[in-house]
Amino acid sequence: MESVTAEELPEEEEEEEQEQLLKRHRKEKKELQAKIQSMKNAVPKNDKKRRKQLIEDVAKLEGEMEQKHREELEHLKLTSHAKNKIDSVVVNIACLDIENQQPRISKAQKRREKKAALEKEREERIAEAEIENLSGxxxxxxxxxxxxxxxxxxxxxxxxxxxxxxxxxxxxxxxxxxxxxxxxxxxxxxxxxxxxxxxxxxxxxxxxxxxxxxxxxxxxxxxxxxxxxxxxxxxxxxxxxxxxxxxxxxxxxxxxxxxxxxxxxxxxxxxxxxxxxxxxxxxxxxxxxxxxxxxxxxxx
Missing domain, CATH: 3.90.70.80 (Cathepsin B; Chain A)
Incomplete structure (x- = not known):
């Protein structure tokens, strides 16, 4: 049973890290939109020159945030991949001395179910956002x-x-x-x-x-x-x-x-x-x- 615990713990930590990162990304996007609205309100509508500059500034801010978030997600994936490789080696060595090991298929199924649950939660958040925007x-x-x-x-x-x-x-x-x-x-x-x-x-x-x-x-x-x-x-x-x-x-x-x-x-x-x-x-x-x-x- 120790081999199961050793394998599942890194996976749970990985999913928790990913959820925390996505939660922070959503918060940063909301803060950026509030900042953009504040920038927009500060520029008179008839000031074409400043509005053009504002458009450039906003595009730059959005692009920088998008790149930052993409790099952070990629870094998390790479880090998790490396950790999973190490964990896999450790678990495989430990399993050599353990009898009555649980079938690998059950562990794979457990991983699929967890991923499906995360995907369902993400889709629900998207659906909620779309509902909020229906009258926008x-x-x-x-x-x-x-x-x-x-x-x-x-x-x-x-x-x-x-x-x-x-x-x-x-x-x-x-x-x-x-x-x-x-x-x-x-x-x-x-x-x-x-x-x-x-x-x-x-x-x-x-x-x-x-x-x-x-x-x-x-x-x-x-x-x-x-x-x-x-x-x-x-x-x-x-x-x-x-x-x-x-x-x-x-x-x-x-x-x-x-x-x-x-x-x-x-x-x-x-x-x-x-x-x-x-x-x-x-x-x-x-x-x-x-x-x-x-x-x-x-x-x-």
Whole structure:
């Protein structure tokens, strides 16, 4: 019987360590969301420059936390794996001198049951979180968008929230047309086009502190940020891209009719999804793809 106790104890400790780590991760994520909300509340809605910087800061914070949590889980797995190897050797040696040893199958079954219980608990936590979000703005927006897209045999294709989402969505749509332009290229061409057509864009850019139209220097800085930072793109940049690509760009929203820029061009439109409640800061662009069922039907 001693061999059973020696084998089960490290396993119980491993599961307890994992649960404690996941519990701490959930707490840290909640604290980060509270911090993000506080950061958001501190920035005026009309301060576009500070909001863009805020988006970069939030993306960095979320990315750093995600990487930290991933590394901690990986470290725990590696440590547990090494401990399990040592424990296995010790147990096997001890078992050589023990008669009436319990069948290995019962121990394996016990491990499976414990893992199943942990998985069930995790699924229950996910279900509870989904129930809490049923009346949230993000959930309602997703429902509306799903209905709009389903009518067109489309569905959302998720794009990372890193400040480059609009350009990444354009990049993804261009791939469908076998046009391989990178995010860096799209940013560079956008800034160059806007600088060469100042009169088409400058009147729509104002200093959030004074309300005055951007000075040439401020406009130059704005274009530099497009190229050299993760500055969030909006309707002005979409207008520039439609001229660069000579292609219409359609933006689907949950609560408003679609916006189309570049209607003067006859190419197949690029389709983006604009979401107001996707992340802590709200605004986010996604791409679209064909629904699998409709794609199958078209191919049959």
């Amino acid at each position: 703005a993000r959930h309602l927006e997703n429902q509306k968008l799903a209905r709009i897209l389903a009518a067109r045999h489309l569905e959302i294709k998720q794009i990372p929230s890193d400040g480059h989402c609009m350009y990444r969505a354009i990049e993804d749509q261009l791939k469908e047309q076998e046009c391989l332009l990178t995010v860096a290229t799209l940013r560079s061409q956008t800034a160059e086009y806007m600088q060469n057509h100042v009169e088409d864009f400058l009147p729509f850019l104002t200093n959030p502190n004074t309300g005055d139209i951007y000075t040439p220097e401020e406009f130059g800085k704005y274009c530099d940020d497009i190229v050299n930072t993760a500055a969030w793109g909006g309707q002005l940049e979409l207008r520039a891209l439609s001229h660069i690509l000579q292609t219409p760009i359609e933006v689907i929203q949950a609560d408003s009719p679609p916006i189309v820029v570049g209607e003067e061009y006859s190419n197949k439109p690029l389709t983006l999804i604009y979401m107001r409640h996707a992340y802590g800061l709200g605004e986010h662009y996604n791409s679209v793809k064909q629904l699998m069922d409709s794609a199958t039907e078209n191919g049959s």
